Structure formats: structure tokens, C-alpha cells
Amino acid sequence: MSQPSLASSDRIRIGQFIAQLRKQKSMTQKELAGILRTSQSAVVRMEKGEQNFSTEMLSKISAALHKDIITLASGAVNLTIEGGRKLSGTITTKTSKNAAVALLCAALLNKGKTTLKNMPRIEEVYRIIEVLVSIGVSAEWKGNDIMIAPPKKVSLTRLNTVSAKKTRSIVMLWAPLAHLLPRFSLPYPGGCKLGERSVRPHVYALEEFGFRIKRTPGDEYEIAAKNLKPATVVLYESGDTVTENALMAAAKIPGTSIIKFASANYQVQDLCFFLEKLGVRIEGIGTTTLTVHGTPDISMSVEYEPAEDPTESMLFLSIAATTQSAITIERCPIDFLELELLKLEKMGFRSAILKRYKAHNGHTNLADIRTFPSTLTALKDKIYARPYPGLNIDNLPFFIPIATQAKGRTLIHDWVYESRAVYYTELSKLGANVILADPHRVYIEGPTELTPAEVVCPPALRPAAIILVGMLAARGHSVLRNIYSINRGYEDLAVRLNKLGAHIEVLREF
Numbered sequence: 001m002s003q004p005s006l007a008s009s010d011r012i013r014i015g016q017f018i019a020q021l022r023k024q025k026s027m028t029q030k031e032l033a034g035i036l037r038t039s040q041s042a043v044v045r046m047e048k049g050e051q052n053f054s055t056e057m058l059s060k061i062s063a064a065l066h067k068d069i070i071t072l073a074s075g076a077v078n079l080t081i082e083g084g085r086k087l088s089g090t091i092t093t094k095t096s097k098n099a100a101v102a103l104l105c106a107a108l109l110n111k112g113k114t115t116l117k118n119m120p121r122i123e124e125v126y127r128i129i130e131v132l133v134s135i136g137v138s139a140e141w142k143g144n145d146i147m148i149a150p151p152k153k154v155s156l157t158r159l160n161t162v163s164a165k166k167t168r169s170i171v172m173l174w175a176p177l178a179h180l181l182p183r184f185s186l187p188y189p190g191g192c193k194l195g196e197r198s199v200r201p202h203v204y205a206l207e208e209f210g211f212r213i214k215r216t217p218g219d220e221y222e223i224a225a226k227n228l229k230p231a232t233v234v235l236y237e238s239g240d241t242v243t244e245n246a247l248m249a250a251a252k253i254p255g256t257s258i259i260k261f262a263s264a265n266y267q268v269q270d271l272c273f274f275l276e277k278l279g280v281r282i283e284g285i286g287t288t289t290l291t292v293h294g295t296p297d298i299s300m301s302v303e304y305e306p307a308e309d310p311t312e313s314m315l316f317l318s319i320a321a322t323t324q325s326a327i328t329i330e331r332c333p334i335d336f337l338e339l340e341l342l343k344l345e346k347m348g349f350r351s352a353i354l355k356r357y358k359a360h361n362g363h364t365n366l367a368d369i370r371t372f373p374s375t376l377t378a379l380k381d382k383i384y385a386r387p388y389p390g391l392n393i394d395n396l397p398f399f400i401p402i403a404t405q406a407k408g409r410t411l412i413h414d415w416v417y418e419s420r421a422v423y424y425t426e427l428s429k430l431g432a433n434v435i436l437a438d439p440h441r442v443y444i445e446g447p448t449e450l451t452p453a454e455v456v457c458p459p460a461l462r463p464a465a466i467i468l469v470g471m472l473a474a475r476g477h478s479v480l481r482n483i484y485s486i487n488r489g490y491e492d493l494a495v496r497l498n499k500l501g502a503h504i505e506v507l508r509e510f
Contacts, residue, residue: 012049019047021065035064059506063492066121066141076482079468079494082503083452084475086373087325089500091316093332094120096309097489098394099270101169102244103306104128106271107148108137108176109251110278111299114148118305118360123488127167134160154180161187171199172241175248178211178225188219201236205246208233209253230255230294235262238288238387243268250292251280259290265388266310266336266364273363274304288387307364310336311394312490315465317341318398319497320371321349322405322473327371327500328354334367339391341369343383343399347406350374378408378446385416397462400424401469403444404432410444423463429453430470430478452476461489468493472502 022032029047033040036057045051046061053061100119105128107114119125121144129139129146135158136151154177164170168189177184189199199221203213208231212224230253233246243263248271250257262268264286272285278300281293313332320327321344334356341351350372359366383403385393393416403410404427414421424442425434430453433445452474457464464485471478486493494504 008049011052014053015047015049018061018065021067022047025065027065032061032064036060059508063495076508077484077487078507079480079483080505080507081452081468081471081478081480082476083450083471083473083478085323085472085501085503087319087323087327087472087497087500087502090328090330091496091500092330093308093313093316094491095306096120096267096270096333097122097124097311098240098267098309099306100125101128101167102172102241102267102271103274103304104132104139104146104148105169105172105176105244106248106251106274108132108150108154108173109179109248109275109298110302111150111297113301115145115301115303116148116306117145117303119144119146120309120491122491123484124167124169127163128169130160130163131167131170131173134158134163150180156181156184156186159186168241171202172244172248174202174206174211174213174221174223175245178206178223178228178249179252182226183222183224185216185220185222188215188221201239201242202245204236205233205242205259206249209246209249209257211249228253230257232258232260234260237261238263240265240267243290244271247271247275247282247290247292250294251275251278252296252298253294254296255294257292257294259292260288262288262290263387264288265392266307266333269363270306270361273361277302277304305360307359307361308333308366310392311462313337313369314340314392314395314398315469315490317344317351317369317371318402318466318469319472321374321376322401322469324373324405325371325500326373329369329371331359331366332369333359333364334369335365336388336392337395339389340395343379343391344402347379347402348374348376349402376402376406376447378403378406378410378444382411382413382441384413394462397424397466398469400427400434400442400444401432401466401473404434404446404448404450404470405473406444406446408446410446411441412444413441415440420460420463423458423460424466426455426458426463426467427470429455430467430474432470450474452478454479454481456481457483457485459485461485465490472497 029043030040033043138149140147164187171189210228214222240263246259278298279295283291308331310333316329352370354368356367385391385396431451435443450473
């Protein structure tokens with residue numbers, strides 16, 4: 001690992017910053033030393049600026065204190081991967097990114113203290129927290145739990161627009177803020193660049209409750225919400241975030257609202273279970289028609305833990321299938337993976353469910369899955385996504401690297417996004433035989449021996465993650481540059497995969 005060239009004054013400033021962060025976390029020097037697997041005296045020297053820092057140590061300190069220690073010149077974090085290794089061991093699925101960001105937004109509905117337990121430490125969560133803190137919300141990490149308390153009065157005068165523009169989840173603040181402010185403006189949602197991602201469904205749904213929404217020339221949305229009323233809403237599309245926005249709008253409007261053509265996906269169910277803990281009665285959870293009995297005054301201390309992320313479980317299934325590895329994946333949300341597992345089974349992928357149990361939310365069904373090295377054959381039928389209970393839209397890309405190892409031609413039809421399929425051709429840089437038929441369809445010919453390469457992550461989470469999957473299978477040295485897209489949705493991925501026998505190094509550009 002390279003050593004950054006640091007002057008004595010730089011080392012002192014870095015050491016002072018480390019000491020300040022450590023104290024803010026109520027952590028002793030001995031405790032930090034234990035996490036870093038070094039001596040307490042080494043931590044003392046670091047904090048005094050008496051010791052040089054390797055990039056590896058700076059990365060470890062950043063992870064321990066949950067804060068980048070040095071401002072990076074380009075902001076880029078890269079991975080070097082020695083691929084072609086068979087993985088083994090056990091990996092545990094983390095809690096859901098998509099549920100976590102919805103719950104953070106929904107916490108604004110509660111005047112009391114909300115504790116969200118075992119939350120994923122990922123960039124998307126950090127961006128929403130930064131936005132909440134900038135408008136006056138108290139959000140404090142205690143371990144992996146987040147304590148949230150709203151201010152007496154929310155103010156958007158100091159809104160962190162930089163963070164807001166980096167996440168599409170900002171759109172889910174429309175409904176919660178409407179219960180706190182009669183009029184406000186928020187930036188246009190950011191997030192993955194996947195072609196035209198209209199917010200029109202949100203506008204149409206919320207207008208039924210009495211919202212007035214207008215896009216300004218400055219790429220903001222002005223939202224006015226006076227005299228909100230219960231409504232029967234037919235969603236323009238069965239989207240996850242639009243269903244969540246409609247739920248949060250209806251949650252505090254007195255009376256009964258009905259949401260039709262709702263998403264029944266995992267993050268929507270998690271939000272429903274959380275709203276029920278807040279005293280909102282909801283009928284039809286897990287179906288496409290939700291009946292919400294609004295509660296205008298919500299003020300209580302509540303704890304909730306989101307369920308695990310099926311798209312993370314699917315990432316590990318994809319890695320196992322593509323690298324022909326025998327691993328155990330714990331805490332998989334099995335109801336949201338059954339069709340994916342059936343498709344994989346028909347391709348020849350061998351797996352076994354070891355045990356079944358409930359998530360900590362008391363509702364979601366989990367399972368531990370064991371995978372086995374398998375000889376794969378392409379499906380004769382196209383693989384495509386559908387709203388739940390169909391194959392998950394975010395799980396579809398993980399069939400791309402799997403298909404590179406399957407004998408025959410696989411057709412992947414990604415009908416949801418205008419340009420996500422274009423990113424799948426990036427696997428051609430690893431030697432995959434990927435043919436782009438049109439902006440929604442790709443053909444993959446296999447099996448192909450993948451080869452190492454240097455690739456810049458596309459600005460989209462799942463397409464970036466499948467390049468990592470391919471690199472793990474490609475024998476030799478690969479470099480994956482600027483992994484911010486991956487860090488938006490996956491926590492400590494390199495560290496966790498290395499425990500399975502992968503060889504991944506994290507390199508930060510100073």
C-alpha cells in the first residue's frame with residue numbers, strides 16, 4: 001500500500017482531527033486502538049502527529065470513525081481486485097438500503113423520538129441524514145442505530161442542497177414535509193443516471209390529496225400543501241417510492257385513504273410496518289391495494305429495525321454463481337428472492353435453504369441459503385423484471401454476469417429504464433460477449449472466460465456492482481475506479497468479501 005507524502009504540519013492537523021472525531025464518538029484511545037488492531041501508544045503518536053499514515057491506516061481510521069480523514073483530491077475511491085478465486089465461508093445480508101431511506105423520511109411524521117436500529121452505513125443513508133440535519137432534525141448514530149428527533153420548527157433556509165441533489169430519495173421528503181410546512185421547495189431528485197426517471201407519478205398521486213406541485217426553471221419543485229384531504233388514488237405506475245410517498249401523505253390526513261396499483265415490494269412493506277408502530281392503521285399490506293386510516297397527531301418514542309436487503313442477497317448469489325463458489329448467505333429475505341432462485345435453478349444453479357426464520361421487524365421471512373459450484377445453461381426464455389411478486393427490478397442486472405458463465409444465449413429485457421441496459425455492455429471490457437439489441441434488451445453468449453481490465457464505475461448502483469462481480473471471476477488483476485455508486489448501496493463490501501477469500505484492496509486517491 002502506498003504512503004501519502006505528508007508534511008509534519010499535515011500530520012499534526014490530521015492527528016488533531018482524528019482526536020476530535022474520536023472524542024465526539026465518546027471513544028477512548030484504547031478502544032480506537034482495538035478497532036485498528038494497533039497499540040494505544042500508536043494511537044497517541046497518531047493524534048500528536050508524530051507518526052506517518054499509510055493509505056491503509058487512513059482507510060481503517062475513516063471506517064472506525066465513520067468519516068473520511070482526508071479530503072480526497074478527486075473524491076474517488078477505487079478497488080483493485082485479484083480475480084479468479086473460489087470463495088468460501090459465510091456472509092450476512094445487511095438491512096435494506098431502500099427501506100432505510102424511506103424510514104428516515106418517515107421519521108419526520110413523528111413528533112417524538114424515533115430509533116431506527118441496525119441501519120446500513122452507506123452513502124445513500126448518509127446523504128438523507130445530511131439533508132435532515134441541515135433542516136434542523138437531530139440525527140445521532142449510536143453504534144449502528146440512529147436516533148432521530150424533529151425540531152420544534154423545521155426550516156429549509158439552510159438546506160444541504162449538495163447532498164439533496166445526490167440522492168433520488170429526496171423525493172420521499174415531499175409528503176412528510178407537507179405535514180410540517182404549508183409551502184416549500186426542494187431540488188430535483190438525483191441518484192442513479194438511468195435515463196428519464198420522471199417524478200410525474202409522485203405529482204399525480206399527491207395532487208389527489210390536495211398538493212400543488214410545480215417545477216421551477218431552476219430545477220426545483222415548489223410544493224404547497226394546505227387543506228389536505230383523504231383520497232382514493234390510482235397510482236400512475238406501480239413504483240416503490242411513489243407508493244411510499246402516497247403512504248406518508250395519507251398517514252397524517254384524518255380519514256380513510258385508498259391507494260390502488262400500489263407496490264407491494266419489500267421496502268413498502270417495511271414502511272407500512274413502521275407506520276403501524278406509529279399508530280397508523282393500514283389494511284392490505286403486501287397487496288396492490290392499501291387502505292390507510294390517517295392519524296393526524298403522532299408523538300411517541302418508537303423503535304424499529306428494517307428487514308434485510310434482497311438485492312444484497314442477490315449480489316452474493318450472483319457472485320457465487322459467476323465464480324462457482326460454495327458460500328452460505330445468511331438472513332436472505334426469501335419471499336423477495338423465490339422467483340430469482342427458481343430462474344437460477346432452471347439454469348442449473350444448485351443451492352439449498354438451510355433454515356427459515358423471521359426478521360427483527362417480526363414480519364419479514366428470512367432464510368439462510370447455501371450455494372454450490374454449478375454448471376449453468378442459458379434459459380430459453382427471456383429474463384425480465386416485474387413489480388412484486390415478479391422478479392425484482394433491482395435484481396435483474398445480477399443475471400448479466402451469471403449469464404456470461406451459462407452455455408447458450410440469454411436474453412435480458414430491462415424494460416423499466418431507458419438506458420440501464422446500455423451499462424451492461426461495460427462487461428465487454430472484461431471479455432464478456434454482450435450484444436446490445438436496443439436500449440432495453442441485451443443478449444449474452446456464454447460461457448465466456450472473463451479477463452481482467454480497468455473500468456470506471458458507471459453512475460448507477462446495480463450496473464456498477466455487476467462489474468465487480470465480473471472482476472471477481474476474471475483471473476488476474478482488475479481495477480474498478482470511483483466506486484461511489486457501489487457505496488451508495490453496499491456497506492464495507494470489500495472487507496466482507498475478503499472474509500470469503502476474495503482479494504480486494506481499497507485505494508483512495510489523495
